[in-house]
Amino acid sequence: MLLELQNISKQFDQKVVLENINLTINSGEIVSLLGPSGSGKTTLLNIILGLTKIEQGKVIFNDEDVSHVAMKNRGFNIVFQDYALFPHLNAYENIVYGLRNKKEGASAEDVREYIDFLELKPHLKKRIGELSGGQKQRVALARTLVTKPKLLLLDEPLSALDGVIKESIKERIKSIAKEFNLTTIIVTHDPEEALTISDKILIINQGNISQFGTPFEIINQPKNDFVKEFILRQLQIKRQNIFHLFGEKYA
Amino acid sequence: MRNAKPEIRIIFIIILLLFFAFLFIPLIVLFLRSFMMEDGGIGLSNYIASLTNDALIHAIGNSFKVSGVTAIITTTLAFALAYAVNCTKIYQPLKGAVKIGILIPMLIPTITYGFAIMYTFGNQGLLTKLFGRNLFEIYGFNGLLIGYVIYTLPAAFLLIHNSFKYIDKKFIIVSKLMGDRTLRSFWNTVTRPLLGALGGAFVLSFILSFTDFGIPASLGGTYDVVATQLYQAMLGSIPDFSEGAVIAVLMLFPAVIGIFLLNYLERFNFHYDKFSETEITSSKFRDSFYGVISAIILLGMLSIFAVMFITPFVTAFPYDLSFTWEHIAGVFQSNDLVSVYKNSLIVAVLTAVLGTVIAYGSALLNARTKVKGRQTVDVFSMITNTVPGMVLGLSYLLLFNGSSLKGTFLIIVLCNIMHYFTTPYLMAKNALTKMNPGWETSGELLGDSWVKTVYRVILPNSISTVLEMFSYYFMNAMVTISGVIFLVSAQTTVVASKINELQHFAQFNEIFVLSVLIFLTNLLVRSVCEVLQKKVEIYKK
Ligand SMILES: Nc1ncnc2c1ncn2[C@@H]1O[C@H](COP(=O)(O)OP(=O)(O)OP(=O)(O)O)[C@@H](O)[C@H]1O
Ligand SMILES: [Mg+2]
Numbered sequence: 001m002l003l004e005l006q007n008i009s010k011q012f013d014q015k016v017v018l019e020n021i022n023l024t025i026n027s028g029e030i031v032s033l034l035g036p037s038g039s040g041k042t043t044l045l046n047i048i049l050g051l052t053k054i055e056q057g058k059v060i061f062n063d064e065d066v067s068h069v070a071m072k073n074r075g076f077n078i079v080f081q082d083y084a085l086f087p088h089l090n091a092y093e094n095i096v097y098g099l100r101n102k103k104e105g106a107s108a109e110d111v112r113e114y115i116d117f118l119e120l121k122p123h124l125k126k127r128i129g130e131l132s133g134g135q136k137q138r139v140a141l142a143r144t145l146v147t148k149p150k151l152l153l154l155d156e157p158l159s160a161l162d163g164v165i166k167e168s169i170k171e172r173i174k175s176i177a178k179e180f181n182l183t184t185i186i187v188t189h190d191p192e193e194a195l196t197i198s199d200k201i202l203i204i205n206q207g208n209i210s211q212f213g214t215p216f217e218i219i220n221q222p223k224n225d226f227v228k229e230f231i232l233r234q235l236q237i238k239r240q241n242i243f244h245l246f247g248e249k250y251a
Numbered sequence: 252m253r254n255a256k257p258e259i260r261i262i263f264i265i266i267l268l269l270f271f272a273f274l275f276i277p278l279i280v281l282f283l284r285s286f287m288m289e290d291g292g293i294g295l296s297n298y299i300a301s302l303t304n305d306a307l308i309h310a311i312g313n314s315f316k317v318s319g320v321t322a323i324i325t326t327t328l329a330f331a332l333a334y335a336v337n338c339t340k341i342y343q344p345l346k347g348a349v350k351i352g353i354l355i356p357m358l359i360p361t362i363t364y365g366f367a368i369m370y371t372f373g374n375q376g377l378l379t380k381l382f383g384r385n386l387f388e389i390y391g392f393n394g395l396l397i398g399y400v401i402y403t404l405p406a407a408f409l410l411i412h413n414s415f416k417y418i419d420k421k422f423i424i425v426s427k428l429m430g431d432r433t434l435r436s437f438w439n440t441v442t443r444p445l446l447g448a449l450g451g452a453f454v455l456s457f458i459l460s461f462t463d464f465g466i467p468a469s470l471g472g473t474y475d476v477v478a479t480q481l482y483q484a485m486l487g488s489i490p491d492f493s494e495g496a497v498i499a500v501l502m503l504f505p506a507v508i509g510i511f512l513l514n515y516l517e518r519f520n521f522h523y524d525k526f527s528e529t530e531i532t533s534s535k536f537r538d539s540f541y542g543v544i545s546a547i548i549l550l551g552m553l554s555i556f557a558v559m560f561i562t563p564f565v566t567a568f569p570y571d572l573s574f575t576w577e578h579i580a581g582v583f584q585s586n587d588l589v590s591v592y593k594n595s596l597i598v599a600v601l602t603a604v605l606g607t608v609i610a611y612g613s614a615l616l617n618a619r620t621k622v623k624g625r626q627t628v629d630v631f632s633m634i635t636n637t638v639p640g641m642v643l644g645l646s647y648l649l650l651f652n653g654s655s656l657k658g659t660f661l662i663i664v665l666c667n668i669m670h671y672f673t674t675p676y677l678m679a680k681n682a683l684t685k686m687n688p689g690w691e692t693s694g695e696l697l698g699d700s701w702v703k704t705v706y707r708v709i710l711p712n713s714i715s716t717v718l719e720m721f722s723y724y725f726m727n728a729m730v731t732i733s734g735v736i737f738l739v740s741a742q743t744t745v746v747a748s749k750i751n752e753l754q755h756f757a758q759f760n761e762i763f764v765l766s767v768l769i770f771l772t773n774l775l776v777r778s779v780c781e782v783l784q785k786k787v788e789i790y791k792k
Contacts, residue, residue, distance in 0.1 A: 078692075
């Protein structure tokens with residue numbers, strides 16, 4: 001056991017955004033937060049990160065209550081949906097930005113390894129504006145990994161990318177998590193993405209946990225109508241469309 | 252970011268203190284002073300005395316009349332120019348000339364306009380010589396009108412020009428395709444979406460003219476306006492601080508109403524958030540019409556300023572037009588004038604540096620932190636926008652008269668910083684709001700403190716705006732007279748207020764030399780800032 005959320009609730013001026021979230025995530029797992037727009041995914045991610053304060057509930061990390069530990073001291077890190085890369089620095093300068101602040105961060109050796117692994121070598125001298133979406137994504141990922149986070153958070157890492165790049169980044173994230181044994185939490189609103197990338201999926205609807213389980217469990221034992229109607233239905237339509245496109249011989 | 256960090260709180264407190272000491276308290280003192288009676292009691296007697304004073308009532312009437320006519324003319328001309336630049340296919344270099352030429356008046360003190368107009372239309376003026384007779388009487392209404400129009404045209408043009416950018420010109424084509432007649436099309440696609448901006452330009456020109464001191468100081472003659480009355484009350488032969496306070500409050504009134512109107516008119520502006528670049532259709536008649544109009548406006552303005560550049564280089568304008576360095580050399584040999592120019596430089600540099608720091612810090616708090624009460628900065632910005640320079644200067648005079656701040660550069664600098672706060676603040680706020688909201692969090696997660704993130708990330712990404720703010724503050728501090736006229740001492744006289752003194756000795760050559768110096772200094776600062784901005788842009792790409 002690594003990260004535990006106990007009874008987390010969150011309101012923004014009277015409006016309940018999250019209600020009684022209980023959850024345990026194990027070391028090295030990739031977990032997706034899946035839910036429709038406005039369901040509270042980003043809010044939950046920000047609570048784990050320490051950016052959003054909670055009035056109720058606890059965030060426990062390795063048996064230590066970090067609910068009131070400042071964001072900076074939790075040792076987690078995030079890749080924002082829009083990357084928040086610094087445009088006045090080039091790709092390399094962005095990647096090593098945090099190095100001079102963190103002594104326990106990555107060594108020069110590690111940095112080279114991340115750069116190789118993310119295939120960023122040819123792009124190091126480029127300015128942020130010259131990078132494609134997928135390249136920016138990888139630079140942001142590298143910048144975050146360099147700080148050696150204990151927990152990696154990704155907010156919609158794939159939504160700004162197109163088809164082929166999406167698949168390759170997906171694989172990359174998966175292999176990073178495995179290679180560096182990094183516990184990773186990914187926010188997404190795409191069921192297919194969630195089910196193919198993660199070990200476990202947390203489905204949120206209107207601030208409540210709809211179901212938490214492995215992809216197999218979600219597909220085969222949907223717990224309620226929401227999971228059936230909104231999550232599985234989407235996948236079935238997609239499957240039909242694809243069968244239709246390729247014809248019966250692929251069925 | 253969520254719970255304010257100590258360093259953020261400290262900055263906030265400093266800014267609050269500054270605005271309390273140098274904006275709120277002076278204004279409160281001014282108000283109180285206007286109600287304070289001779290026996291020390293509180294009452295309306297000052298107001299009654301002033302409002303039964305025929306001369307003042309007459310001056311207020313004059314101010315309304317000349318400012319109103321100015322506003323109508325300026326708005327019309329500014330609209331014609333903005334339309335020519337944005338919606339016609341007039342000769343491209345002419346467009347460029349309009350966009351740059353229109354800004355020239357901003358580089359010169361308003362008081363100089365007056366003398367330039369005198370030398371153009373006056374008894375010995377350039378045009379008078381050309382036509383062989385006086386075209387019209389320039390002292391009084393006509394002269395003020397010309398001066399105010401020149402003074403307010405740049406601001407009005409910029410306002411309308413900016414709004415044109417938010418108009419989707421494709422609608423002009425759509426309207427044509429729908430079969431609209433010219434007039435109806437013009438109304439629906441240009442005038443109607445610009446109503447807010449046109450109203451804004453009108454109000455802005457009105458307030459600027461109503462509160463300016465430089466132009467009536469040089470051209471007013473016996474035609475009294477509120478600004479000259481205020482000056483008389485405070486620095487005339489029999490100073491009357493109570494009357495001054497009352498006039499200042501009366502001057503504040505239209506300005507306050509004007510600012511509310513401006514905010515209200517803002518709602519009429521259309522904001523097409525997505526608009527496309529559209530090819531402008533050609534029209535021979537339209538293009539020649541607007542081409543001629545813009546050329547006339549521009550040439551008219553430039554011809555007035557031309558004397559300012561000619562006079563200092565000729566022996567005795569307009570009688571002896573032989574070239575000479577005498578006047579220029581004279582100014583540089585005069586310790587007095589050189590030190591006045593130095594004073595102006597000191598004031599402008601200090602204003603620009605400190606002002607930029609304060610405005611940037613305020614915008615930073617407002618746009619990029621969640622510190623409680625950060626909205627107060629917006630209130631400050633609205634108030635500084637409302638208070639005319641003369642009123643602010645007068646309130647400083649009343650409050651700091653007995654203090655050690657009196658007669659220092661610091662008090663002039665602070666007055667300028669407050670007086671011109673709104674625009675640089677909004678520039679910074681605008682730029683900072685557009686930046687990625689995740690940078691502070693990213694910086695923090697990467698181990699930076701807030702201050703360090705500001706220094707390493709936020710600042711480098713807003714250098715261009717900072718330069719813009721700097722040059723705005725610098726140029727305005729260089730040319731302002733209304734803001735500082737009550738605050739300068741013999742040791743801290745700046746060029747604009749010196750010109751006001753020189754006119755009494757008819758030293759017009761010196762006046763023009765000093766004005767040209769200001770103009771060139773402003774031009775230099777502006778150009779350096781622009782070059783640096785371009786450099787930053789290239790470097791960013
Ligand atoms: N700072 C805030 N103040 C007030 N309400 C907020 C705030 N942040 C989020 N909310 C509200 O909380 C709810 C959940 O927002 P959240 O951003 O967590 O949704 P999400 O699941 O990430 O949605 P999306 O898929 O659109 O990103 C929304 O209704 C949103 O309006
Ligand atoms: Mg979200």
